[in-house]
Amino acid sequence: MSAATRPIANTRSAAGVPTGRLAVWWVVASEVVIFGGLLGSYLMHRLAHDQWSVQAANTNTWIGAFNTLVLLSSSLAAVLGHQAALRGDGPKAARQLYLTMLGGATFVVVKAFEWTHEIHEGFTITSNTFWSFYYTAAGLHALHVIGGVIIMAFVAAEAKKNLELHRVELIGIYWHFVDIVWIFLFPLLYIAK
């Protein structure tokens, strides 16, 4: 394939990094500010209010741990997909992305059951400030998971046909970031009691 027919995101390079990947790093950087601001706010309120531990005691550590395991496993699948894409094996990369999507879907389904139970118990987003933070942070994260799964479906469909394999890495970088956010959310919301 000639360079002229290759996508701009793959051929044009800004500061030595392909444009597409540079764009994803900028997205990640802006997401660090979004989640960092949210978690920083939570942390300062949590440290100032000892009584929040009473509320935090109602979150289920095992469900949080299970979802952490699910996201870590989905990250492994994403990076194995990247590895396959590097070898030019699009179908295998697509299969790994499907596994990653399965992980994301499992995460969201578990979260839905967890929230249903908590809301049924009377812990809603308006109950108090702890639960406001809980639903806002976990909800924003879950939206990122859902968004990632949707984008991944398009990337996998192309990868299956051995097209646009560079995108496997791009969606992978985003997905690993979503994983990292959860790695910090888990101890903040489920362990610090």
Add this chain to the structure above:
Amino acid sequence: MADHAHSPSDAGHEGHDAHPHVNYWRVYWLLVGLLCVSVIGPMFGVKVVTIITAFGVAAYKAYLVAKNFMHVNLEKPFVTYLLLTVVVFMLLFFAGTAPDVMKREGTRWTKPEWVRAHEEALAHPPAPVTHGEHAPAAH
């Protein structure tokens, strides 16, 4: 978009052409092991152990994912600087606003209502909510 098949060299890895020789499964099992530590550690009920096993381990897990899965270490250095810069912004935000949130009083200001509510909540912690009851308020 292009409808051409990509060869491995087209995969867009100009920044780090050489494929990283990372045993991803090994990193994964290490992460799973650390997850177990972060769950078991706080069960001892010792604050220092909880902080180290929950938050220290979380920071290390994030480092492992960023290095081995995101390959940050193989990117151009400015990408790392970019990410570190936004982390510094986050810390500046925390340092700038935390005193107002966390302190009960400062120069020419106090939070008497906050102090009263705080002490009352500590003196009378809400009972755990049973099924069907409304959750207690704590601000």
